[in-house]
Amino acid sequence: MRHCLIEVSHLSTRFGDHVVHRDISLSIDRGEVLSLVGGSGSGKTTLLRQMMGLETPSAGEVKVFGVSLQHSDAEEIRRIRNRWGVLFQQGALFSALSVYDNIALPLRELGSLDEDLIRELVLLKLEMVGIEAAHAAKMPADLSGGMVKRVALARALALEPELLFLDEPTAGLDPDRSESFVRLIETLRRELELTVVMVTHDLDTLIALSSRVAVLCDQRIVAIGALAEVVKNSHRFISNFFQGERGKRALQAVAEALVR
Amino acid sequence: MAERVTTPRLNPQLRRQTGPEGREWVELSGPWILRAIETRFAEFREQLADCARNGDRHWDLSGVTRLDHAGAMLLWRAWGGRRAAHLTLRPEHESLFATLGAPPPEDRRRAPDWRDPFVASGKRLLAFIDHAAGFVNLVGRVAIDTGGLLRRPRDIPWLEISASIYRTGAQALGITALVGFLVGVVLSYLSSQQLKSFGADIFIVNLLGVSVIRELGPVLAAVLVAGRSGSAMTAQLGVMRVTEELDAMTVMGIPHTVRLILPKVVALAVSMPLLVAWTDTVALIGGMMAAKWELGLPYSHFLARLPEAVPIANLWLGLGKSVVFGMLVAFIACHFGLRIEPNTESLGAGTTESVVTAITMVIVVDAVFAVMFSDVGSFG
Numbered sequence: 006m007r008h009c010l011i012e013v014s015h016l017s018t019r020f021g022d023h024v025v026h027r028d029i030s031l032s033i034d035r036g037e038v039l040s041l042v043g044g045s046g047s048g049k050t051t052l053l054r055q056m057m058g059l060e061t062p063s064a065g066e067v068k069v070f071g072v073s074l075q076h077s078d079a080e081e082i083r084r085i086r087n088r089w090g091v092l093f094q095q096g097a098l099f100s101a102l103s104v105y106d107n108i109a110l111p112l113r114e115l116g117s118l119d120e121d122l123i124r125e126l127v128l129l130k131l132e133m134v135g136i137e138a139a140h141a142a143k144m145p146a147d148l149s150g151g152m153v154k155r156v157a158l159a160r161a162l163a164l165e166p167e168l169l170f171l172d173e174p175t176a177g178l179d180p181d182r183s184e185s186f187v188r189l190i191e192t193l194r195r196e197l198e199l200t201v202v203m204v205t206h207d208l209d210t211l212i213a214l215s216s217r218v219a220v221l222c223d224q225r226i227v228a229i230g231a232l233a234e235v236v237k238n239s240h241r242f243i244s245n246f247f248q249g250e251r252g253k254r255a256l257q258a259v260a261e262a263l264v265r
Numbered sequence: 266m267a268e269r270v271t272t273p274r275l276n277p278q279l280r281r282q283t284g285p286e287g288r289e290w291v292e293l294s295g296p297w298i299l300r301a302i303e304t305r306f307a308e309f310r311e312q313l314a315d316c317a318r319n320g321d322r323h324w325d326l327s328g329v330t331r332l333d334h335a336g337a338m339l340l341w342r343a344w345g346g347r348r349a350a351h352l353t354l355r356p357e358h359e360s361l362f363a364t365l366g367a368p369p370p371e372d373r374r375r376a377p378d379w380r381d382p383f384v385a386s387g388k389r390l391l392a393f394i395d396h397a398a399g400f401v402n403l404v405g406r407v408a409i410d411t412g413g414l415l416r417r418p419r420d421i422p423w424l425e426i427s428a429s430i431y432r433t434g435a436q437a438l439g440i441t442a443l444v445g446f447l448v449g450v451v452l453s454y455l456s457s458q459q460l461k462s463f464g465a466d467i468f469i470v471n472l473l474g475v476s477v478i479r480e481l482g483p484v485l486a487a488v489l490v491a492g493r494s495g496s497a498m499t500a501q502l503g504v505m506r507v508t509e510e511l512d513a514m515t516v517m518g519i520p521h522t523v524r525l526i527l528p529k530v531v532a533l534a535v536s537m538p539l540l541v542a543w544t545d546t547v548a549l550i551g552g553m554m555a556a557k558w559e560l561g562l563p564y565s566h567f568l569a570r571l572p573e574a575v576p577i578a579n580l581w582l583g584l585g586k587s588v589v590f591g592m593l594v595a596f597i598a599c600h601f602g603l604r605i606e607p608n609t610e611s612l613g614a615g616t617t618e619s620v621v622t623a624i625t626m627v628i629v630v631d632a633v634f635a636v637m638f639s640d641v642g643s644f645g
Contacts, residue, residue, distance in 0.1 A: 087300060100608035115299075117306040118335075125338055132364070146607045165299040165333040196360065197333070 008035035009071075010168055010200050011056055016065030018051060025051055026062070027224040035167075038194065038201040040211050043221035044242060049204045050172060052221065056202060057091055057170055058082060069168070087115075089168040090161030094176055096153040098145040104131075104156050105141040111163045130159040134189060151182040155189070162193065169194070171203035175210045187213045208247075208255040220246075275301035277336075279312055290351075291316045294328030297336035306339075313343035323351040329358065337361040400600050403522075407530060407596075410522045425528035426535075433494040433529075434536025438543060440493065441486055445544040448481060449473070449551025457559035466560045470567055473552040474575035479642065482545035483583045484631055487590035490537060491623035495598040498529055499619040502602025503612045511603075530595040537591030538584040545583065578642035586634050590627050597623040 011033040018025040025048035033039050041049040054060045055067055058074045067074045070085045098107050108127045112118055118126075128138055134155040145153060154174070161169060174190060175183035187210050194201055194214075205211050211218065212232065219229040222242040228235045236247045236256065246252055277295040284290070295301070302309055316322060326332075326340075341347075341362065348362060414421050456472050502525065505511050514521050549571075556562040601619035605611050 101610035115303050117303050119306075119310075122335075122338060122342065125342070126335060129334055129338065129364070144608065165335055 010035050010069065012068040014066050016062045016067065018048060019063045024224055029226055031219060031226060033200065033202060035200050036198065037216045038214050039217045039219060040215035041204045041219050041221060042211065042246065047221045049221055053170060053172060053202065053204050087164050088166055089170060090164065090166035091170045092157050092161045092172065092174060094173045096157035098153060098157055100145050104143050107156060108160045108163050130162055133193065134159045150177050151186065154178065154186060168200045171201060173205055174203060175207050190214060208252055212255055277301045281316065290323035290325055292325045292328060296331040297329050298331050298333045299335035302336060302339060309339065313340065317343045320350060324349045325353045326358065327353050327355055329355065332358045332361055334361060337365065341365045403600050404596055407522050407526055410520060411527060414523065422524055422528050425524060426531050429528045429532030430536050433490060433532050434539055437490060437493055437540060441489055441540055441544045442547045444485060444489060445548040446551040448485060449477065449548035450555045453552035453555035454559055457556055461560060466562060467570065469556050469560060469562065470570045471574040473549065474571050475579060477548045478545050478575055478583050479579045482548060483541050483587040483590060484627065486537065486540045486544045486587065487594060487627040488624050490540065491594045491627060492620055495594045495623045496616050496620050498595065498598035499602040499616045500612065502599060503605030503615055506603065506605055507607045526599045529599060530592050533591035533595040534588050537587045541584060541587040576642045582638055582642055586631065589630060593626055593630060594623045597626060
């Protein structure tokens with residue numbers, strides 16, 4: 006039996022006269038890592054935001070954990086909201102709160118845990134993302150870009166979610182940091198058995214993490230499947246994206262690693 | 266394991282078992298994850314602590330379907346920060362406990378010290394000195410840059426100046442008129458009642474004229490502009506600092522004193538006296554109308570008597586003050602705007618502080634003017 010965590014059916018999005026998505030259907034199973042790929046303005050981030058319930062599509066339905074985000078009452082949606090975590094592109098840490106309070110906030114919002122347990126959980130989450138406890142009292146403004154992402158990831162994981170949304174997880178990180186961040190996500194994903202949906206431009210991230218890739222172009226999904234299959238597709242965007250100089254290099258590296 | 270995806274009922278269970286030969290063990294089953302234990306957290310904590318009191322008890326966790334860090338942490342704490350002596354665990358849950366260590370030491374709050382109030386007030390004094398120094402620094406920089414501009418008149422930011430005049434002056438006409446008119450009416454109405462009882466009706470013109478033109482008009486307009494335009498200036502500069510726009514200007518070689526601060530200072534120095542003249546006029550019209558209702562004083566009489574009741578020096582004094590108020594409000598707004606830290610709270614606090622300081626300083630400076638010019642425009 007397949008466990009479908011997210012089901013997008015016949016989704017269309019229009020901003021005024023501008024059509025972003027036309028009749029998109031897509032499903033994401035438990036345990037997989039789906040990457041949304043597409044050119045700028047192809048509506049990847051919009052689709053991701055629709056899956057999180059931050060935006061409402063013009064037509065069609067999005068179901069997460071079997072609950073329709075369009076046709077359910079607020080209480081039901083509130084219940085499933087605690088089951089996913091989101092890593093925003095800029096981290097979206099609350100700038101008025103310290104690192105510690107940022108991570109403790111969702112736990113405190115539950116209203117039933119005692120402060121000692123919260124403290125231990127926060128310190129554990131910080132350790133999981135590789136941030137020393139000494140940084141817990143710092144304010145987000147005093148952190149480097151890489152640390153902001155790590156703290157944001159710790160906050161996204163605070164409520165032990167089953168589903169994780171990543172919006173450009175490695176954007177704005179240097180190659181070294183970006184690689185270690187990807188490794189961190191991969192480790193945590195395996196440990197915590199997360200299902201991941203992400204939007205990314207970065208080929209290395211894409212190759213390292215995703216089990217399936219969906220390519221958005223011309224308002225629809227032009228290809229979806231394992232990376233190896235998608236790469237063979239002859240659509241012009243895909244060939245530009247993967248068969249370009251950068252794409253070839255990245256794929257080459259993967260192939261070599263596989264041979265070894 | 267049959268697992269339904271649609272919000273399954275989560276039912277973590279804890280049972281105490283006693284074997285035939287008196288052996289006791291604790292059996293945990295179901296999902297022990299945050300979402301499941303969160304609703305019955307206090308109850309589980311009690312029960313687990315109770316079970317853990319007997320250190321020899323066997324813990325059987327093989328029935329636990331799902332376990333996460335929160336669940337593991339809860340058990341770990343019940344066991345006193347270490348692994349239970351007798352424990353049966355599913356192999357896939359082993360790693361959750363591997364990372365848990367001894368409970369971290371309590372963070373000790375620093376005991377209050379008798380020196381704390383002195384340290385705090387000292388810090389406040391230092392912060393005040395810092396603000397004063399920063400303010401003088403800013404005024405000096407703008408003065409130097411203005412000197413430079415006079416040699417290169419082509420670089421004067423006329424467009425920014427005229428845009429600022431429009432925003433701070435023309436767009437403030439409505440609110441200053443409303444407030445001025447109402448204050449004029451109220452003042453005139455209350456004074457008329459007092460003057461009537463002395464039969465000194467005609468002195469309403471002196472009273473209104475001097476108080477409005479010399480004091481109320483400039484101060485009212487300055488307070489309104491500080492709240493309206495000063496806050497906007499602080500927020501604008503603050504956001505530009507947060508988004509690194511100021512740094513972008515600096516690297517392009519555009520000094521922000523010339524492009525951002527000078528236009529605001531010049532604009533308020535120009536628009537404030539105009540606004541004051543406008544507020545004075547409307548307030549006097551309001552007072553004149555109230556005097557007519559209350560005392561039956563004809564308009565022509567009021568207007569004819571105004572020039573002799575109020576020496577013209579009072580008008581110049583009021584307008585001159587307002588130029589100073591305008592520049593003061595702009596400088597204070599910019600000073601606080603440039604000090605905003607890159608976080609949301611600082612933006613709010615900085616804007617509030619800017620408006621409060623600007624209004625306070627306007628009133629302080631007004632008092633200084635009142636003492637300095639006490640001999641000017643007297644009507645004895």
